[in-house]
Amino acid sequence: MFRNIISSLFPEKVKHYYRLRKYPEYRQNYEEEQELLRLKHQKQEITSNLLGFPFKAQNGLVFVKSYEEIYQKNNYYFETDKAAPVIIDCGSNVGMSILYFKKLYPNAKIIGFEPDAYIYSLLKENITLFSDIEVYQKAVWTEDTTLSFVLEGNFSSKVSLVDDKSNSRIVKVEAVDLNKFLEQKVDFFKIDVEGAEYYLIEHIAPKLVNVDKIFIEYHSFSEKPQNLSVILNILEKQGFRYDIKQPFPTKRPFIDQVTRMREKIFDTHFEIYGFKL
Known part of the structure; x- marks a missing residue:
């Protein structure tokens, strides 16, 4: 008192x-x-020392949202007995997830993919202080090929299966067959590829025997069929248990989902956490 x-x-x-x-x-x-x-509303390229050294991002919103998701919510936290786990990061963006994994396991061997040329340049700068990291300026896909890629500048850049020459934001990028990287044992496998996850999971399904833990960001588009059940069925068949979170819950699903569909944006967004016992 x-x-x-x-x-x-x-x-x-x-x-x-x-x-x-x-x-x-x-x-x-x-x-x-x-x-x-300070960073939240900055719309230009930023540099922050919040991670302990100068780290660049394409704008403040990307940095803040990534930091909240990765460092504050610890979405990618996992445990392993291995001192040097193998981690594959599909959709590395500017590399905050890679640096989180390095903080978690300093001797981790990490393979990352980021097809956007500008974002890839920031990624390369951000990882210069660290070893055992391979990053590729390529999209991950079902074969070695060239794909149309929609540049959004934030988190939403994505593979386009329609070659719309009238869209100035569509560029051609190299793509690599993801199966090549799954011949080895993988301790943590992250897939955040803005809608291409369905095609990838179907393609790599037999190789998932080599994966211990998997994180998938699932997106469905209003103009295409939803295929969450297909992805979950593949995980089950490959021996995974899973948990699912909705990062941005809708308050009124019967209303909000219809609005999203009319606006032709992602109408569903889930985080899938797969693990083997």
Whole structure:
């Protein structure tokens, strides 16, 4: 009670500065919050030291959303007995996921893919301080080929199965058969390829015997059939248990989903966590 009385005598601002000086964890959390606020609305390329060294992203929103998902929510956290696990990261973007894996397992051997030329250039800069990382400026696909690729600049760049020459955001990118990289044992396999996951999972299904844990971002497009059940059935047949999260839950599914379909955007977005016991 006495402590409460004393506390009430000091303004919140004074208590805040006291905590900043007294408690390192409080100061660290405050500095993190302020940096994310600084970056949030920056629409140009940014550099932040929040990860402990200069890290670049195409804009502030990409950095903040990635940081929240990867470092604050720990979406990719996993445990293994191996000191040097093998990790494949399909859809590496600017490399925040790769650096998270390196923080988790410094000796990890990581293979990453990012087809967007500009984003790939930032990715290469961001990983220069680390070893045992191979990154490819290629899309992952069902064969070695050239694909049409829609440049969105944030998270939503994706393979286009329609070659629309009138769309200035569509470019040609090299693609590699993902099966080539699944001949080895893989401890963690991340697939975040903005709608191409269905084609990939069907193609690599027999190779999933070599995968211990898998993370899949599932997206369905309003103009195409939903195929979540196909993906889950493949995981089950390959010996996976799974958990599913909806990163952005709809408050009124019967209303919001129809709106999304009319706007022709992703109408469903799930995170699938597959693991073997």
